[in-house]
Amino acid sequence: MTQSDPLRVVLVDDHELVRAGVRATLAGRVDIVGEAGDVAGAVELIRATNPDVVLLDVHLPGGNGPAVIASLPATTARFLALSVSDAADDVIAVIRAGARGYVTKAIGGDELLTAIERVASGDAVFSPRLAGFVLDAFRAQQPEAGPSQESDPELDRLTNREREVLQLLARGYAYKEIADRLTISIKTVESHASAVLRKLQLSNRRELRRWAEARALE
Amino acid sequence: MLCTMKPASVTAAPYWQVPRLRPERRWLGGVAPAIAVELGVEPLVIRLAFVVLTMSGGLGLALYAAAWLWFTYAVRASDRESPDGYVPVPKGRTRAHRIVGVLSVVVGAMLAARRALPAGVHDAALWPVAVAAFGLLLAWSSGEVDWSEPRELARAAGGLSLIAAGVIGFIVLNFGRTVAPQALLLATGILSLVVTIVAPWLWRAAAQVSHQRLERARAVERAELAAHLHDSVLQTLSLITRNADDPAATRKLARRQERELRQWLFGGTAQTSENETFREALARTAAEVEDQHGVPIETVSVGDGPGTDERMQALLAATREALVNASRHSGAASVDLFGEFGANQVEVFVRDKGCGFVAEAVPTDRRGLEESVVGRMQRMGGQASVTSNPGHGTEVVLVLPLDGPVGGSHAPDGAQPSAANVAAAPHLPKART
Incomplete structure (x- = not known):
């Protein structure tokens, strides 16, 4: 960097x-x-x-x-x-x-x-709004994957820590402030964010598919 | 349905034009009032003329039908488009015109053929040919083919069946009953040939029509967009031009316009405050505070639910108070608002990166935060905590449990009941320099 x-x-x-x-x-x-x-x-x-x-x-x-x-x-x-x-x-x-x-x-x-x-x-870089979208998409407890969709449970839910980090991002906290708040290192915050990004890209959750597909049709 | 309307000849056309049928003035087809308008007389006069002509040999009826076919069909238009409030629609555009046209062509051709052909032939040949011709014209006359509409499909199918019936009838009547199976076969063959030839063309026509329809829908949308932009964005831009010397006013105007446009583009329908959801209510609250105080509020919300009951109103009022406080006193360039409607509770976070404060040093005029926010939340069985760190900003956390007015709820993030004005709160332990 x-x-x-x-x-x-x-x-x-x-x-x-x-x-x-x-x-x-x-x-x-x-x-x-x-x-x-x-x-x-x-x-x-x-x-x-x-x-x-x-x-x-x-x-x-x-x-x-x-x-x-x-x-x-x-x-x-x-x-x-x-x-x-x-x-x-x-x-x-x-x-x-x-x-x-x-x-x-x-x-x-x-x-x-x-x-x-x-x-x-x-x-990964999350604006508060993107963090809000992610929280919304991963909100329901049950992933409800489609019948034929193979779905990786690891990818379809957030860990508690990831949720915490995302909520702080949505509240307008910078990475450094989140690290201070949760008494973890910035590196750890970054790795949580990257993990969430990966889930966002790979998860088969219904909301994510729907959003992505709505755009792909154009 | 007596027509007592005066002919609308106030603004007489400078040149003679094909009389236009006005749907709302008619007894039958609307021919009489159409002629009356052009001639400047009462429609009743024309009607009487038609009646007299019909009594004396039926000519009136024929003339009436001919006129009806020939006249342009007028539909009501908005006043701008046409000086007399009508726009002409070319004849043949309406279904009734097409069918009557087809019928009169067939009947006319039959009458002509009856005279021309020897007597024995016409009954055997003419009727089947007429039926087939009518079927062909019927199938063909569906100018705008729309396969998604069952009636259109039925028309086309009906037309094709009539053609088949005509062909079979012709063969059977002329060559005897014994050839009926062959006739059926032949008819089927001809029919499938016709279908093979015509189908691609019909398909293209259908595609073209749907394309045109799409274009029309797009044009309507564009017009709506233009109207909206004119009413909102262009007005705001002119206001901004006028207020260019006042940065605060300009910023406020731009921000408000941005919000409105966003709401219009992405937000769907505007809601009234009676039935709005938590999300909408939160967005509205933020927008109102932003308008009053000119500090941008970045709103993010997660989850949703009803936002109108008494407890939710209290939560929103507390949120508003916290937002106003941050906008007025923190000095921050923007305020972050985050709301989450969860399964068991609703949480709202109002955060600024402004000056922060120390509880003891808060002047009495800023006690509003403690009283209105914390008090309000407690009365509704919720909690509020204010965490401030001088030089680094303030965050107000509001929690409202969903299960009842007074319940043993657990606060998230270590928020404590009535922990108002906790300067340098325990969960912000690190000195940040």
Whole structure:
């Protein structure tokens, strides 16, 4: 995380205004190696530049955020979803496609930088809203997997600790504050978050499938 | 259904146009009032003329039918679209027009054929041919094929059956009963040939129609969107332009608009406060406080349930108090609100990363938090705790058990009953510098 070289970041958003805003926010703190405004351009750019982190808008012309990730199965770049949308299906779809985090465009500069660094080092980034979605999706005690769906009970429920961490995230706590609060290390908080992200991506819970499918139909 | 309407010739058209049938003025097909409007006379005059012509040889009836077929069908339009409040619809667009058209073509052709053909032929040949022709026209006349509608399907099937009946009838009448099986076979063959040829075309037509329908639905949606944007976003933008010198007002306007737009895009229907759920009530409370105080409130909620009973109202009132307090006194740039409607209890967390406070140093005007929040929650059998850490912010935790007004509930996160204004609370032990 503390490299001497700044992180190489690609910006994917169809609104020039948003890209300009993010560029200004991150100026001098990361190395923005390229920008794209649609799915095809983004795929080409990421292939060509091989960045550390891609800031990926959820809605894009020519497909959507998930389409970009799906077109790059072999990339080492990590994706951080950036959106103004609050719709659960948008957010869950892009996470399930492989993004390692989700933040809203209202995020402050320092928080955005932290999120980029965290994603670059392979950790997960949960905005309060995403944490809320996860809690909602994993709420019912019984997974109720479909009859033919093979379902891994480990993936379909959260541990008590994971729930605690998510609830604190939803309440607006930063990782450091959660670590202090639960008297655990930041590393442990990060590993809980990563575990939850994995469940979010792989679980067959009905709500997650439904949200992801609602978006995939478009 | 006596028509006493005056002809609407106030704004006479500058040129003569095909009379338009107005559905709401008719006795029969609406021909008489349509002509009356064009001529500027009472419809009764035209009606009498038709009656007289019909009595003297039936010509009136034929004229009436012809006029009805020819006239443009008018449907009521909103006033903008057409000066006289009607828009013309091309003839043939309505089903009745098509069927009458088909019938008159068949009858006319039969009458013509009766004269032209020798006497013995017509009964044997004409009727079956007429039936088949009618069936063909009936099947063909369903201009907008919509297979999802059973009536359309029945029409097409009925038309095809009539064609078959006509062919069989023709063969049997002309060549005798003995060939009936062959006739049936032949008819089936012809029919399946027709189906094979026509089906792909029908299919394409159906696809095209559904495509058009989709386009129309999209256009309606776009119009609705444009109307909404005009009423809300454009108005707000103009307000913002006017208030550009006042950052606080501008921020408030933008934030409020953002919330409204979000609600409209993702939130579904706007609810009244009478039947709203916990989630909706929480969002509304946050929105109202945000409007009053201009500090953004990030609301996240999990689970849902009824939000209107007395105890829930108390919880929401306490939440509002905590939000107002954080907005007014903490100095934080934003406030986090998290609500969870669980199986046994409802929890609400209001957190700011503002200045925090020490219990003893709280001025009396800020005792509102203790009285209204903690007192309110306790009266409803719930709990409230306020945790503040000077320099790092404040969190208010509200817990309302769901099983009754006064119950032995367990507080989450070590929240203690009436532990108001606990500065540097036990569960925030680490000094954070």
